Amino acid sequence: MSGEQISLITPKWVLTLESDGLLEGHSLLIEQNIIKDILPTPDARQKYSSVHEVELPNQLLMPGFVNCHGHAAMNLFKGLADDLPLMTWLEEHIWPAEGQWVSEEFVRDGTKLAIAEMLRSGTTCFSDMYFFPEQAAEMAAEYGIRATLFGPVMDFPTPYGSGPDEYIEKIIKAHDQFKHHSLIDIGFGPHAPYTVSDAPLKQVRAMADQLSMPIQIHLHETEFEVLDAIEKTGKRPSERLGEVGLLGDDVQLVHVTQANEIDMAIFKEHNAHVIHCPESNLKLASGFCPIEELQKAGINVALGTDGSASNNDLDMLSEMHTAALLAKAVSKNASALPALEAVKMATINGAKALGKENEIGSLKVGKQADIISIDFNDVSCTPVYDPVSHLVYSCSRSQVDHVWVAGKLQVQNKQLRHFNVQQLLELAQDWANKIQASN
Numbered sequence: 001m002s003g004e005q006i007s008l009i010t011p012k013w014v015l016t017l018e019s020d021g022l023l024e025g026h027s028l029l030i031e032q033n034i035i036k037d038i039l040p041t042p043d044a045r046q047k048y049s050s051v052h053e054v055e056l057p058n059q060l061l062m063p064g065f066v067n068c069h070g071h072a073a074m075n076l077f078k079g080l081a082d083d084l085p086l087m088t089w090l091e092e093h094i095w096p097a098e099g100q101w102v103s104e105e106f107v108r109d110g111t112k113l114a115i116a117e118m119l120r121s122g123t124t125c126f127s128d129m130y131f132f133p134e135q136a137a138e139m140a141a142e143y144g145i146r147a148t149l150f151g152p153v154m155d156f157p158t159p160y161g162s163g164p165d166e167y168i169e170k171i172i173k174a175h176d177q178f179k180h181h182s183l184i185d186i187g188f189g190p191h192a193p194y195t196v197s198d199a200p201l202k203q204v205r206a207m208a209d210q211l212s213m214p215i216q217i218h219l220h221e222t223e224f225e226v227l228d229a230i231e232k233t234g235k236r237p238s239e240r241l242g243e244v245g246l247l248g249d250d251v252q253l254v255h256v257t258q259a260n261e262i263d264m265a266i267f268k269e270h271n272a273h274v275i276h277c278p279e280s281n282l283k284l285a286s287g288f289c290p291i292e293e294l295q296k297a298g299i300n301v302a303l304g305t306d307g308s309a310s311n312n313d314l315d316m317l318s319e320m321h322t323a324a325l326l327a328k329a330v331s332k333n334a335s336a337l338p339a340l341e342a343v344k345m346a347t348i349n350g351a352k353a354l355g356k357e358n359e360i361g362s363l364k365v366g367k368q369a370d371i372i373s374i375d376f377n378d379v380s381c382t383p384v385y386d387p388v389s390h391l392v393y394s395c396s397r398s399q400v401d402h403v404w405v406a407g408k409l410q411v412q413n414k415q416l417r418h419f420n421v422q423q424l425l426e427l428a429q430d431w432a433n434k435i436q437a438s439n
């Protein structure tokens with residue numbers, strides 16, 4: 001058999017994120033797309049002596065990152081408008097640029113660039129909310145990364161459609177196109193409570209139930225959003241979403257920088273998931289997600305980078321680092337979000353939020369082989385007392401060494417295997433030149 005069909009990976013450590021914790025001197029066997037065995041390396045070499053071995057000395061093997069929120073195609077707007085508050089940034093820069101530039105081709109090229117960045121930095125599954133989700137899905141399928149694409153629903157027209165009815169219709173069509181693809185899911189992405197009225201929210205819920213499709217929505221991104229809603233409707237956006245029936249365990253609430261006891265009780269009642277995007281919240285000065293309180297309330301919190309126009313990278317290692325530090329500052333408690341919990345937030349919690357916890361998010365026999373290795377042969381990670389500490393507080397994405405998605409090797413010795421990187425850089429710069437010339 002070729003190396004891609006069955007491989008024995010022999011790293012220094014395996015961080016399974018299952019109850020067995022951090023294993024030293026263990027190996028992992030991949031067969032096709034599945035993790036088939038995890039066992040001590042001497043036993044593995046004896047039992048699987050004829051199998052192709054991927055030796056990763058001084059490396060840590062772990063589940064791939066699950067980036068639970070982004071707008072991949074916006075990679076083409078990276079660095080276009082910085083240092084602005086959310087509504088100025090959206091209304092004066094991002095929405096006009098999107099109105100002018102977003103097309104099927106824009107989404108394909110931007111998403112391709114984002115996928116290269118994500119794979120190279122250890123993300124094996126991403127969730128995305130953007131126009132033309134079927135184009136993003138085609139890119140994810142072509143380049144072999146797992147993805148849930150949420151097509152947007154809003155009250156107003158965009159290059160993607162004329163209004164809620166057309167958006168919903170197109171998203172269902174994309175769902176039909178990809179419903180049998182093993183790496184791809186399609187969901188509904190009502191943009192935010194302030195851009196979608198009750199009727200389309202109810203329609204989204206009805207269709208999501210009928211077709212078993214997940215839902216993702218930006219919620220309570222800023223204090224202004226909550227105060228404005230209270231002034232206009234007398235209700236907090238969380239209350240309104242609960243009342244229209246949108247919430248459920250298939251719903252991901254993105255940002256949630258505002259969460260009082262009423263909000264938390266609503267989230268918990270419906271088992272909705274919160275997606276924390278700390279770097280985007282910091283950059284747009286949106287506020288701070290109270291993750292410690294949310295977790296204490298029993299709410300699943302996962303991690304996302306948000307789009308590259310508000311971060312400005314798709315780097316889950318740095319997002320995890322920021323999340324761990326920010327949690328301590330916000331709760332005035334240095335014990336908040338310890339390293340291992342931050343790693344879970346970037347992996348298994350994301351898998352739960354996407355309804356994929358039986359497939360991905362940890363290394364377990366029978367699960368999908370979505371696996372990454374981190375190279376500790378680096379001055380930044382020496383000496384080692386606790387590899388998990390380094391993973392969160394010392395490592396950078398340049399140390400991601402190998403990446404497998406569904407057993408297929410996508411990054412080898414820090415190199416993308418299925419991209420022409422030079423061509424990709426030129427493609428992205430061509431877009432930037434066009435966009436800049438028109439500004």
Ligand SMILES: [Zn+2]
Pocket residue numbers: 069070071218254306307
């Ligand atoms: Zn977003």
